[in-house]
Each structure stands twice: as C-alpha cells, then as structure tokens.
Amino acid sequence: xxxxxxxxxxxxxxxxxxxxxxxxxxxxxxxxxTPGIAPVEFLGNPALPVKLAGTVKEFSVDSPRWRDxxxxxxxxxxxxxxxxxxxxxxxxxxxVLQALADAGLAxxxxxxxxxxxxxxxxxxxxxxxxxxxxxxxxxxxERGNPLGVVSSIAGTLNFNLAARFRITGAVVGFVSAxxxxxxxxxxxxxxxxxxxxxxxxxxxxxxxxxETLVPFAAMRALSAGTTPATASRPFDADRDGFxxxxxxxxxxxxxxxxxxxRACQPYAELAGWGQSADGHSVAMSHPEGAGIRRxxxxxxxxxxxxxxxxxxxxAHGTSTPVGDRAEALALRAVFTDTGASPVISSTxxxxxxxxxxxxxxxxxxxxxxxxxxxxxxxxxxVTPDETCTGLNLPRATLLRAPxxxxxxxxxxxxxNVCHVLRVL
Amino acid sequence: xxxxxxxxxxxxxxxxxEETRAAYRNFRATGDVxxxxxxxxxxxxxxxxxxxxxxxxxxxxxxxxxLVEDLGYDSLAIAELVFFLEDLFAVSIRTKEIQAxxxxxxxxxxxxxxxxxxxxxx
Numbered sequence: 001x002x003x004x005x006x007x008x009x010x011x012x013x014x015x016x017x018x019x020x021x022x023x024x025x026x027x028x029x030x031x032x033x034t035p036g037i038a039p040v041e042f043l044g045n046p047a048l049p050v051k052l053a054g055t056v057k058e059f060s061v062d063s064p065r066w067r068d069x070x071x072x073x074x075x076x077x078x079x080x081x082x083x084x085x086x087x088x089x090x091x092x093x094x095x096v097l098q099a100l101a102d103a104g105l106a107x108x109x110x111x112x113x114x115x116x117x118x119x120x121x122x123x124x125x126x127x128x129x130x131x132x133x134x135x136x137x138x139x140x141x142e143r144g145n146p147l148g149v150v151s152s153i154a155g156t157l158n159f160n161l162a163a164r165f166r167i168t169g170a171v172v173g174f175v176s177a178x179x180x181x182x183x184x185x186x187x188x189x190x191x192x193x194x195x196x197x198x199x200x201x202x203x204x205x206x207x208x209x210x211e212t213l214v215p216f217a218a219m220r221a222l223s224a225g226t227t228p229a230t231a232s233r234p235f236d237a238d239r240d241g242f243x244x245x246x247x248x249x250x251x252x253x254x255x256x257x258x259x260x261x262r263a264c265q266p267y268a269e270l271a272g273w274g275q276s277a278d279g280h281s282v283a284m285s286h287p288e289g290a291g292i293r294r295x296x297x298x299x300x301x302x303x304x305x306x307x308x309x310x311x312x313x314x315a316h317g318t319s320t321p322v323g324d325r326a327e328a329l330a331l332r333a334v335f336t337d338t339g340a341s342p343v344i345s346s347t348x349x350x351x352x353x354x355x356x357x358x359x360x361x362x363x364x365x366x367x368x369x370x371x372x373x374x375x376x377x378x379x380x381x382v383t384p385d386e387t388c389t390g391l392n393l394p395r396a397t398l399l400r401a402p403x404x405x406x407x408x409x410x411x412x413x414x415x416n417v418c419h420v421l422r423v424l
Numbered sequence: 425x426x427x428x429x430x431x432x433x434x435x436x437x438x439x440x441x442e443e444t445r446a447a448y449r450n451f452r453a454t455g456d457v458x459x460x461x462x463x464x465x466x467x468x469x470x471x472x473x474x475x476x477x478x479x480x481x482x483x484x485x486x487x488x489x490x491l492v493e494d495l496g497y498d499s500l501a502i503a504e505l506v507f508f509l510e511d512l513f514a515v516s517i518r519t520k521e522i523q524a525x526x527x528x529x530x531x532x533x534x535x536x537x538x539x540x541x542x543x544x545x546x
Contacts, residue, residue, distance in 0.1 A: 065435060065436070065438075067438070067439040068438070068439070080473065083504060135511075139514075139516075142516045143507060143510045143511065143516050143517075144507065145504075145507050145511075146500065146503035146504055146506075146507050147500070147504060
C-alpha cells in the first residue's frame with residue numbers, strides 16, 4: 001500500500017473549554033496544569049452526588065429560551081441563528097468563528113464553497129428536547145415551537161452550523177458517544193485523502209446541564225468527589241468516576257496544498273487514524289482494552305509510524321475504574337511490550353469529560369502541544385493504578401517538544417478511535 | 425386549551441419592553457382585546473428579519489406593512505411568530521388561518537378576533 005498522496009494539516013483551532021476560551025488561555029492552563037473544574041448544583045438538589053463539573057466560563061445558556069442567553073460580546077450571533085440553536089450550539093458558533101479567524105479565513109471565504117465541508121459531533125440537546133416534549137404534552141399536542149425539532153434533536157449542531165456558515169461541500173453529524181468528535185476528525189481526513197473535499201471544519205460540542213450529566217449518576221459513572229483538584233484523576237488507584245464537562249472545539253482541517261496557497265502556518269499534520277469496535281458491552285470497555293489497542297495499532301499503521309516514534313499519548317482516560325484500566329492495559333500492549341515509553345496523560349484531569357466533544361478538544365490540545373512544544377502532564381495523579389506499571393505518566397507538564405503524538409477516544413458500544421498527529 | 429394556567433408575567437416576555445408586559449397584564453386583568461395590540465406589534469418587531477422597517481413605527485404606520493414583502497418574513501419566521509402568539513395566549517392557530525394573513529394590521533385583527541372567540545367560548 002502506498003502512502004496517501006494528500007497530506008492534511010490543522011490550520012485553525014477554536015476553543016470554548018473549561019480550561020480556557022481561546023488558544024492562549026488553553027495553552028497556559030495545559031502548561032501550568034490549571035484545572036477548569038468548579039462546584040455545581042443541579043435540579044436545585046444539594047443531595048445529588050454530583051458536586052463538580054468542568055464548567056464553561058463567560059457564557060450563560062441555562063435557560064430553554066434563547067432570549068435569556070449571554071456569551072462574550074465579541075462574537076456576533078444573529079437572531080436568525082439563535083432562534084434554532086441549542087445551548088451547546090452557542091459554544092460551537094463561537095468556537096468556529098475563532099477557528100476560522102485563527103486559520104486566516106473569514107466566514108465569507110467558506111460560504112458557498114463546494115470544497116469545504118462540516119463534520120460535527122454532539123449528543124443533541126437533552127434539555128431542549130425535554131422542554132419541547134414537556135410543552136407538547138402540556139397542551140396535548142395542540143401547538144409547539146416550529147424550531148423545536150431542529151434546535152434539540154441529535155444533529156442540531158450540524159443543521160445550525162451548516163445554515164449559519166452557508167456550508168455547501170458536505171454536512172454530517174457523528175454519533176458514537178464519547179468517540180463522536182474523533183470519528184468526525186478521522187472521516188474528515190478520509191474525505192481529504194479521497195479528494196472529495198479540500199477543507200473540513202470539524203466541530204465537537206456538548207452542553208453541561210442536569211439533562212446531559214445527571215443521568216450518568218444513575219449509571220454510577222460519575223465521581224462523587226468534592227475537591228476540584230482531585231475529583232478527576234485518570235489512572236489513579238483511587239479514581240471513582242468521571243467529572244462531566246461542556247464546551248466546544250473547532251478544528252480547520254485542510255489539504256497541505258490549500259494551506260500553502262494561503263501562506264498559512266499550520267499547527268500540525270493529521271498523519272493518520274484508526275478505529276475499532278470492542279464487540280463486548282453496551283457501556284463497559286473491553287476488560288483487556290482489546291478494542292482501543294486495535295484502534296491504536298491501526299492508526300500507527302495508517303500513519304506509517306512505529307510505536308517507538310510516538311512521543312506523547314493524549315489518553316481517553318476519563319477517570320472511571322473500568323475504562324482507565326482497559327486503556328492502561330492497551331497502552332502497555334502497544335508501547336511497553338514493544339519497548340516504547342511515550343509520555344502519557346489524560347487532560348480530562350483538568351477539563352473533566354465533555355462526552356461527544358472530547359476527541360475534538362483533545363486533538364486540538366495535541367495540535368497545540370506539537371506547535372508550541374510541550375507535553376501535558378497528570379497533575380492530579382497521586383498513586384498510579386497497578387495496571388499502569390511501566391507507563392510513563394509524569395505529574396507536571398513537560399516543556400519539551402513532541403514530534404509525533406496519539407489521541408485516543410472511546411465511546412459507548414465499544415467504539416474506539418485513535419488519531420496520529422505529527423509536527424511540521 | 426391549556427390545562428395549566430398562564431402566568432400573568434410569562435417568561436416569554438421577560439426580555440420585552442415594560443410597555444409590552446404591561447399591555448399583556450392589562451389584557452389578562454380586563455380581557456380587553458385592544459390591549460393586546462401592543463403585544464402583537466412587539467412580537468412582530470421581535471421576530472422580524474428586517475428590523476429596520478419597524479424601528480419606530482406605530483400602529484397606523486405598520487398596519488399596511490406586508491410580513492413577507494416588506495418585513496422579510498419567510499415561512500419559518502412566520503411559523504415562529506405564530507407559535508409565540510399561540511403560546512402566549514394559549515390558543516391554537518390553523519395553517520389555513522395563517523395563510524390568509526398578509527399584513528401586520530391583518531395579524532393584529534386576527535389575534536383580537538381569536539381571543540374574543542376564545543373568551544366567548546369560555
């Protein structure tokens with residue numbers, strides 16, 4: 001098999017995340033190990049065992065009515081867009097505007113461009129869906145908000161962003177739970193390699209509210225921790241579940257040729273990707289991490305790099321007992337057993353876990369790490385789990401430049417995705 | 425008809441001018457449908473794709489304005505405006521009824537008639 005003729009590069013990043021709402025703030029938080037986790041209370045019930053979350057600052061989107069929302073004033077979101085938007089869509093519009101500007105593009109440059117596509121990942125808006133369905137029941141179906149469907153169902157993100165940015169190349173949404181945004185980025189690379197598109201805007205977004213997060217408490221998947229500095233502690237022996245998070249990240253992925261024509265300086269190359277399925281459980285990882293191991297191996301093969309070439313792995317590591325164990329075993333199989341020892345960290349220790357958004361946010365972190373020359377650490381790790389024996393899990397961020405990095409994601413149903421990003 | 429009583433100060437109007445909310449409260453207190461004229465005009469202004477056409481216009485000046493041709497309403501924006509009014513006044517408006525309305529004045533008259541009909545039926 002010959003190497004793909006087309007190289008794809010990340011040229012723009014837009015971050016609305018718990019650890020910062022722009023590239024500079026995110027980079028500073030990653031270098032300093034500053035968490036974005038804060039106390040929360042849902043449903044007016046202080047008895048709930050959900051005390052913390054990776055919160056999005058400078059936004060207020062808790063109301064089901066868009067007229068009540070607020071966001072940083074320098075982002076223009078017209079009424080025409082707001083009327084059909086979900087709360088996570090507000091984050092996403094801001095992230096896309098930011099990423100376009102970062103890539104040296106104006107919204108007019110991508111509008112009606114048949115070679116630009118939009119690949120999105122979100123779980124829809126459970127809050128708005130509940131709001132509209134409850135209203136429907138209250139009036140026995142006699143009337144309803146005409147924008148209720150497009151503002152709330154799975155796909156709301158792609159519907160709205162495609163309309164807002166006048167996308168004509170392609171628009172699609174990915175739904176594989178916590179692997180969704182990673183699938184969006186992986187398939188974006190394929191579209192560029194196949195020559196179908198020259199540029200894809202990849203967006204992940206999730207809202208943080210009771211409807212999105214509290215149901216995970218019923219699964220016993222959330223940390224009951226009350227201390228922001230330790231609740232999310234991936235790979236620690238005392239981890240007790242994930243800390244939820246919200247936000248959005250947008251990446252501009254384009255062919256190297258298109259980026260060069262604009263004389264823009266890309267962050268990194270997206271050199272390959274791989275995916276796999278566990279074939280095991282609806283919600284639990286394969287106990288030996290067989291699926292995520294296969295995804296990593298496929299990504300390495302696709303990018304034509306050996307395990308020993310990997311300097312840093314941004315692990316999925318959500319801080320759940322079962323998931324982290326599976327991934328640790330997979331990392332040992334891929335790296336330790338072949339004599340490789342990349343730096344490994346899960347940045348969810350700082351951000352919490354933003355579900356569908358995770359893969360895009362962390363691919364963005366990887367691109368930033370490659371461009372700015374650092375490798376994020378695991379500041380909340382105290383006692384590594386025994387399954388992590390042999391893994392290189394530094395506490396502090398290393399101010400050392402990686403050359404090739406991996407980004408892991410896994411989702412419900414045993415869906416696994418891994419990206420390889422390379423320095424330029 | 426809604427089984428839940430409508431609030432006198434509904435959240436849908438929370439971001440509207442005090443004049444609009446006062447008019448709504450007046451209608452609810454007195455049942456006087458002329459009081460809703462201010463609310464309807466305010467809703468038309470709020471949902472209008474071309475805001476400038478309505479900037480400082482009063483009842484007389486807006487009566488003849490056409491929703492589609494003059495104010496830029498498309499079918500989605502009209503549906504949104506109609507739902508806003510349905511939700512606010514707890515009435516149901518049929519698609520055929522909407523299609524018969526072309527101007528702001530006709531909409532105001534339609535809402536007044538609808539509320540009078542609802543009040544007579546109650």
